Amino acid sequence: KTGLFTYDPGFTSTAACDSAITYIDGDKGELLYRGYPIDQLADKSSYIEVCYLLLYGELPSKAELKDFENRVTRHTMVHEQMHYFYRGFRRDAHPMAIVTGVVGAMAAFYHDSTDISDPEQREIASIRMIAKLPTIAAMAYKYSVGQPFVYPRNDLDYASNFLHMCFAVPAEEYKVDPVVARAMDRIFTLHADHEQNASTSTVRLSGSSDANPFACIAAGVACLWGPAHGGANEAALNMLRQIGTVDRIPEFIERAKDKNDPFRLMGFGHRVYKNYDPRAAVMQESAREVLDLLGVENNPTLQVAQELEKIALEDPYFVERKLYPNVDFYSGIILDAIGFPTSMFTAIFALSRTVGWIAQWKEMIGDPQKKIGRPRQLYNGATMRDYVDISAR
Ligand code: SDX
Secondary structure, three states, X not given: OOOOEEXXXXXXXXXXXOOOOEEEEOOOOEEEEOOEEHHHHHHHOOHXXXXXXXXXXXXXXXXXXXXXXXXXXXXXXOOOOHHHHHOOOOOOOOHHHHHHHHHHHHHHOOHHHOOOOOHHHHHHHHHHHHHHHHHHHXXXXXXXXXXXXXXXXXXXXXXXXXHHHHHOEOOEOOOOOHHHHHHHHHHHHHOOOOOOOHHHHHHHHHHOOOOOHHHHHHHHHHHHOOXXXXXXXXXXXXXXXXXXXXXXXHHHHHHHHOOOOOOOOOXXXXXXXXXXXXXHXXXXXXXXXXXXXXXXXXXXXXXXXXXXXXXXXXXXXXXXXXXXXXXXXXXXXXXXXXXXXXXXXXXHHHHHHHHHHHHHHHHHHOOHHHOOOOOOOOOOOXXXXXXOOHHHO
């Protein structure tokens, strides 16, 4: 009844999963984390507090938040041996290829938190991944630009620590701008969970085989990389650059409508939202703040993005199909303005979504009823037939 996929002979396979973590109403454009609307959390909360909420179901007291933040902070360093692991990659490796490999390899370093039958080990594995994903992603960035790794600092908050690990260099002090840190923290919050999307379903399915938590999250990272899913933020910015100037937008709008043209408006449309993605609205506000601060408000990419959004929201093709900008449409603009290369965008999405994957995995592992064997199939291949020798073929 409560598996991820249920099979009813009366219909083609239906996917159903009960969960108490995140609620989406695609028609109303509503997104709730444990009942709290995403715009209120993005405005009033912090990513580390949202992590606590997603994992334990309630907003923490001051003392609970401080204890949780300390537990996470004290696990932000990775095993020193992992530094050598990075040296095996080519410098031009895509950061998502590195993050996928390194997260899976965590099971080779943290043997004391791979036994999923032990609640204590499940908890420590969860804290370790939430704490170390920013370090792992930042190391992938540093490795790709040929700069030395920067260690995490316990005096910085989660978002500031990530920015510092990415942009600090030994040669000079790097001061994290609070407006940029706030925008970064909101991006983490807006991407933290999104009910049973492709990568979360991958994590749940992997977890149903009792695979260790690091392997399950590595499977989620691999799935998120796809340009139709988490890779859309990288693809959306590359698309805006491909369009280049406002006067070229009509040509690309026509291409997006042409079924014979593989071109898609990346950052538009959603499997569930047939209304505006509530995350995109918050993201758009953050984009303005960061671009004003960085004095790039006349950034050509933003001008193309704003003009494209305006046209797409008026064009009957998009209006009829309810194709609105999604979370990925604006996140790429902010990350680009902060200074990240497009290749880092999905790695940042992955570190943000790690808490959501873990919360969903823990919910499933904690309730045997929610574990699934394997999705059923509707077979439509050849009926039984005898082998034909090659001489007769
Ligand atoms: C994420 O599930 C999640 O929660 C995912 C996510 C999360 O937080 O985990 O929200 C993150 O994955 C957001 C989506 C990121 N992907 C993109 O931005 C890639 C571009 N978008 C499309 O690939 C597409 O919109 C999908 C994959 C997102 C949704 O695909 P669907 O369900 O097939 O889209 P649809 O049902 O809304 O399509 C209806 C019509 C179709 O045309 P018709 O057959 O009706 O003529 O709209 C067309 C589609 O061809 N269409 C597009 C389009 N998206 C859909 N046409 C042009 N450009 C687009 N972007």
